[in-house]
Amino acid sequence: MNWWGKLSLPQTLTLGFLVIILIGSGLLTLPISSQDGTAISYIDALFTATSATCVTGMTVVNTALHWSIFGKTVILILIEIGGLGFMTFAVLMFVFMGRKVNLTTQLLTQQSLNLESFANIRSVVFLVIRLSLAIQLLGVGLLMVDFYPKYGLIQGLSCSIFHSINAFCNAGFDLFDNSLVQFQNDPYLLFVLTCLIISGSLGFLVWKDLLLYRKDHFLSLHTKLALTTYLGLIGISFIVYLLTEGNFSENPHLTLFQRLMNTYFMAVTPRTAGFYTYPYTKISMGGMFFTMILMLIGGTPGSTAGGIKSTTVDILLIRVWATLRGKRDATFMGRRFTNENISRSLTLVFLVFVVLSVATLILTVTESIPKRFGIEYILFDVVSAFGTTGLSLGLTPHLTLIGKLIFMVLMFMGRVGIFTVMYSLLNSKHPEDAFRYPKENVMIG
Amino acid sequence: MNWWGKLSLPQTLTLGFLVIILIGSGLLTLPISSQDGTAISYIDALFTATSATCVTGMTVVNTALHWSIFGKTVILILIEIGGLGFMTFAVLMFVFMGRKVNLTTQLLTQQSLNLESFANIRSVVFLVIRLSLAIQLLGVGLLMVDFYPKYGLIQGLSCSIFHSINAFCNAGFDLFDNSLVQFQNDPYLLFVLTCLIISGSLGFLVWKDLLLYRKDHFLSLHTKLALTTYLGLIGISFIVYLLTEGNFSENPHLTLFQRLMNTYFMAVTPRTAGFYTYPYTKISMGGMFFTMILMLIGGTPGSTAGGIKSTTVDILLIRVWATLRGKRDATFMGRRFTNENISRSLTLVFLVFVVLSVATLILTVTESIPKRFGIEYILFDVVSAFGTTGLSLGLTPHLTLIGKLIFMVLMFMGRVGIFTVMYSLLNSKHPEDAFRYPKENVMIG
Numbered sequence: 001m002n003w004w005g006k007l008s009l010p011q012t013l014t015l016g017f018l019v020i021i022l023i024g025s026g027l028l029t030l031p032i033s034s035q036d037g038t039a040i041s042y043i044d045a046l047f048t049a050t051s052a053t054c055v056t057g058m059t060v061v062n063t064a065l066h067w068s069i070f071g072k073t074v075i076l077i078l079i080e081i082g083g084l085g086f087m088t089f090a091v092l093m094f095v096f097m098g099r100k101v102n103l104t105t106q107l108l109t110q111q112s113l114n115l116e117s118f119a120n121i122r123s124v125v126f127l128v129i130r131l132s133l134a135i136q137l138l139g140v141g142l143l144m145v146d147f148y149p150k151y152g153l154i155q156g157l158s159c160s161i162f163h164s165i166n167a168f169c170n171a172g173f174d175l176f177d178n179s180l181v182q183f184q185n186d187p188y189l190l191f192v193l194t195c196l197i198i199s200g201s202l203g204f205l206v207w208k209d210l211l212l213y214r215k216d217h218f219l220s221l222h223t224k225l226a227l228t229t230y231l232g233l234i235g236i237s238f239i240v241y242l243l244t245e246g247n248f249s250e251n252p253h254l255t256l257f258q259r260l261m262n263t264y265f266m267a268v269t270p271r272t273a274g275f276y277t278y279p280y281t282k283i284s285m286g287g288m289f290f291t292m293i294l295m296l297i298g299g300t301p302g303s304t305a306g307g308i309k310s311t312t313v314d315i316l317l318i319r320v321w322a323t324l325r326g327k328r329d330a331t332f333m334g335r336r337f338t339n340e341n342i343s344r345s346l347t348l349v350f351l352v353f354v355v356l357s358v359a360t361l362i363l364t365v366t367e368s369i370p371k372r373f374g375i376e377y378i379l380f381d382v383v384s385a386f387g388t389t390g391l392s393l394g395l396t397p398h399l400t401l402i403g404k405l406i407f408m409v410l411m412f413m414g415r416v417g418i419f420t421v422m423y424s425l426l427n428s429k430h431p432e433d434a435f436r437y438p439k440e441n442v443m444i445g
Numbered sequence: 446m447n448w449w450g451k452l453s454l455p456q457t458l459t460l461g462f463l464v465i466i467l468i469g470s471g472l473l474t475l476p477i478s479s480q481d482g483t484a485i486s487y488i489d490a491l492f493t494a495t496s497a498t499c500v501t502g503m504t505v506v507n508t509a510l511h512w513s514i515f516g517k518t519v520i521l522i523l524i525e526i527g528g529l530g531f532m533t534f535a536v537l538m539f540v541f542m543g544r545k546v547n548l549t550t551q552l553l554t555q556q557s558l559n560l561e562s563f564a565n566i567r568s569v570v571f572l573v574i575r576l577s578l579a580i581q582l583l584g585v586g587l588l589m590v591d592f593y594p595k596y597g598l599i600q601g602l603s604c605s606i607f608h609s610i611n612a613f614c615n616a617g618f619d620l621f622d623n624s625l626v627q628f629q630n631d632p633y634l635l636f637v638l639t640c641l642i643i644s645g646s647l648g649f650l651v652w653k654d655l656l657l658y659r660k661d662h663f664l665s666l667h668t669k670l671a672l673t674t675y676l677g678l679i680g681i682s683f684i685v686y687l688l689t690e691g692n693f694s695e696n697p698h699l700t701l702f703q704r705l706m707n708t709y710f711m712a713v714t715p716r717t718a719g720f721y722t723y724p725y726t727k728i729s730m731g732g733m734f735f736t737m738i739l740m741l742i743g744g745t746p747g748s749t750a751g752g753i754k755s756t757t758v759d760i761l762l763i764r765v766w767a768t769l770r771g772k773r774d775a776t777f778m779g780r781r782f783t784n785e786n787i788s789r790s791l792t793l794v795f796l797v798f799v800v801l802s803v804a805t806l807i808l809t810v811t812e813s814i815p816k817r818f819g820i821e822y823i824l825f826d827v828v829s830a831f832g833t834t835g836l837s838l839g840l841t842p843h844l845t846l847i848g849k850l851i852f853m854v855l856m857f858m859g860r861v862g863i864f865t866v867m868y869s870l871l872n873s874k875h876p877e878d879a880f881r882y883p884k885e886n887v888m889i890g
């Protein structure tokens with residue numbers, strides 16, 4: 001058995017992501033990666049590679065101005081690997097090399113895609129890749145309709161490819177000065193982008209269920225929950241932003257339809273995509289706090305999203321409501337959640353709050369806050385990094401070295417999963433304790 | 446069976462606190478309660494009564510300047526009722542009237558004091574009351590040593606009584622302009638006050654265990670956990686505040702010993718007492734965020750404290766660590782925590798975060814934030830209200846009507862307990878569901 005055969009599943013996953021980030025950072029630090037041919041500092045290359053692989057989209061240098069075509073291609077490849085999950089690629093390699101997919105790879109792919117059963121992992125992986133590429137190609141075509149007249153063939157095509165990939169993988173890098181603020185009055189572009197964002201953040205399992213529905217007439221509990229939540233959250237977000245930012249007072253020239261379209265865009269992006277048409281530094285305090293909650297919730301598990309994950313929050317809300325109503329079971333659409341699911345969700349949320357609190361506490365000491373901001377200047381970017389959203393109130397480009405290191409850890413935990421990272425660090429073996437201490441109750445709350 | 450016999454336990458507790466607050470607010474709104482003989486608006490009287498009964502110490506009018514001797518006495522009585530728990534008083538009344546304590550009252554007292562067993566409720570209640578009064582009397586004597594030379598007999602004595610009660614009950618009302626800022630260079634006073642604060646916030650169960658230790662040689666898991674946490678948190682807080690505020694740059698005249706004493710005072714008060722010698726508007730961002738974490742954690746259950754409660758946080762930290770290490774049981778000093786304890790703790794924390802987030806979101810819309818502050822202006826006071834700490838960055842005296850209502854709900858939930866309030870609102874009956882839906886796993890995190 002070779003040395004990597006001894007690694008646990010979470011360790012292999014964590015290590016795999018780390019290796020990809022390190023290779024990416026090595027490439028990005030080459031002079032060929034930057035437009036002016038001078039090498040960027042290694043920490044900034046590492047930060048960009050982490051941000052790309054973890055599909056976060058946080059930047060310490062301007063993407064359009066700093067990176068060469070080579071650098072941008074490296075970033076796109078990292079995003080694609082991070083978005084589809086590097087395990088999908090591993091399986092693909094096995095298949096191409098004509099070898100049978102072995103059990104370890106199956107287990108890894110399953111964990112990477114958050115699949116619950118072994119059933120035909122190979123066909124699912126192929127489905128995932130074909131579907132992703134098809135949607136991204138379609139995205140390129142639809143974006144070209146808008147970008148070709150504006151930028152011509154070459155620049156229009158590269159711009160379409162870059163933003164199609166970034167929208168579908170929910171990475172949120174852009175080639176403009178100020179994200180998509182200049183496209184406020186371009187409803188077609190905003191609509192295409194939201195479609196790509198939603199396709200990518202629904203998660204592969206939901207897609208699989210939907211595609212096979214005509215044959216199977218079956219939707220898993222996961223798919224039902226994920227879809228309901230997705231629609232519900234977009235609806236609630238739309239209403240909240242209408243109330244807090246609906247007047248778009250900064251932009252009196254927008255028509256009512258354009259305002260509604262921008263509000264809809266705003267409702268779709270903060271949970272993980274990270275594009276914006278309305279600068280978050282000008283948002284109201286209520287809108288800003290609500291955006292933080294959305295970033296913390298994040299997207300569907302098994303998708304390109306980070307954060308706590310929408311279904312996790314659902315389960316907890318349903319469980320709390322059941323507890324308060326004195327019900328034994330937490331149920332949704334005729335199914336009850338397992339105790340393992342619930343206890344794992346609760347532990348996850350508590351762990352996230354501990355990690356984010358510690359990160360924020362350190363950053364309040366190491367980073368400096370401009371006069372016109374309060375603690376939201378740090379909190380917003382911290383939540384954004386963990387949610388792999390990539391929105392910023394302005395802290396990220398000014399991070400200190402310690403700040404950059406903390407943000408890289410947050411993005412990594414957000415994408416790879418806080419449990420996976422923790423398990424690999426602690427190398428837990430899940431032993432059954434032979435001896436148990438006697439139990440005793442203590443007071444709660 | 447009379448109508449109140451049909452109320453559930455949580456409903457009786459909630460209703461009891463409500464009635465006391467309403468009576469208090471009625472008295473405080475009388476012209477006789479204010480120094481200038483004019484009636485205060487009812488909402489401000491209600492806010493003060495809630496703040497006193499919930500031992501929070503948040504004020505919308507200056508305590509020393511606005512209230513007459515009568516008004517101050519009403520506030521002190523509300524604090525004493527809130528601090529010792531009105532159920533203690535109910536048992537006392539039964540006892541004085543020569544009647545045997547009935548089962549309902551026992552159950553209520555048990556819930557109110559967070560006792561886990563029925564064992565001699567009557568003797569515990571007497572112990573609680575005797576001990577509390579003894580400590581507060583001792584406090585008055587010790588404070589007189591300081592206040593008598595400064596203010597003379599009458600004013601010194603009333604000042605001593607007021608602050609002894611407020612320190613022991615962790616209420617945090619004060620008779621000065623700016624809490625205890627003028628006593629920065631009075632280490633004796635600060636030391637006496639911290640002793641009173643700690644006595645009150647250890648919780649009655651810990652006191653009982655400690656007092657009976659010479660006879661029983663037994664400490665409950667609760668007491669071991671509570672004491673360890675208490676010492677640990679004071680130690681950690683002392684170090685953190687030394688790092689973030691240790692230089693006390695605003696106060697160059699303080700000696701090293703006085704600085705250490707003020708840092709110690711700062712480490713003891715934020716978890717529930719709410720006195721301060723260093724204005725929190727001048728604190729560093731790191732210190733402020735750390736104070737928010739301390740207020741959220743709160744004190745020991747069964748004490749005068751609010752918040753999530755220290756032992757709850759302990760259990761979760763120990764459980765998360767055990768989960769990450771792959772251990773089956775969460776253990777502490779040779780005892781393991783029950784699953785009921787753990788799941789109740791996790792649910793509590795999640796519920797608290799939902800409630801605080803919703804409250805903050807509404808307040809970001811209804812309240813206005815001064816230029817030099819960010820969202821911490823709202824978050825700090827929200828956490829302070831729920832933790833029944835009573836510290837403020839300045840929002841509380843300027844609250845709108847909606848703001849005052851939200852803060853009253855937060856203080857009430859913090860003191861009475863979020864589960865108790867929720868259970869009474871929803872009137873849950875804890876039925877065993879006869880029919881169960883089939884279970885199904887979904888993806889987590």
Ligand SMILES: [K+]
Pocket residue numbers: 055056057170171172272273274388389390
């Ligand atoms: K993103």
Ligand SMILES: [K+]
Pocket residue numbers: 500501502615616617717718719833834835
């Ligand atoms: K208090």
